Amino acid sequence: MARLHRRNERLKSVQSRASCRPYKISWQSRADLGRLVESLARTGERLQAIEQLPVLRLQPGQLTRAAEQGGDGLVKSLSRKVEEATSDLAREARNLAAYTRSARDRETQNRSLCYTGLGGLVAGMLLVGAVLVCLPDALAARVAAVLRAGMPALP
Numbered sequence: 001m002a003r004l005h006r007r008n009e010r011l012k013s014v015q016s017r018a019s020c021r022p023y024k025i026s027w028q029s030r031a032d033l034g035r036l037v038e039s040l041a042r043t044g045e046r047l048q049a050i051e052q053l054p055v056l057r058l059q060p061g062q063l064t065r066a067a068e069q070g071g072d073g074l075v076k077s078l079s080r081k082v083e084e085a086t087s088d089l090a091r092e093a094r095n096l097a098a099y100t101r102s103a104r105d106r107e108t109q110n111r112s113l114c115y116t117g118l119g120g121l122v123a124g125m126l127l128v129g130a131v132l133v134c135l136p137d138a139l140a141a142r143v144a145a146v147l148r149a150g151m152p153a154l155p
Contacts, residue, residue, distance in 0.1 A: 132140050
């Protein structure tokens, strides 16, 4: 019994000490509390702004459909851009092929012109030889002298 009495006394003393002591707030603690209240108010404002977002009002199924539609639109726009790029590439390839074809045509024209000029030179030399053979001897000697010396044929 004495033990029970001592335990009750100790319990009463602990309770009296806890209820008697008033909690004192220092000025620094009050400033900290003011900052905490301001921060809490700003956080509340931000939370209200976030709650007003239309995305948060959608149901999961609606959100899924919206994401799928956005993805479909993105895929369509990307495929359109890829098609435009491939058509541009094909057009430029055709332009480049036409440019190289015209350069090749110019090259073959120049080669043909050189071959024609050389053929004309050889044909002219053969023709002069044939003409000299066909002319009478006196005239042939005179033409040969003119060709060699560059003198006029008639005095």
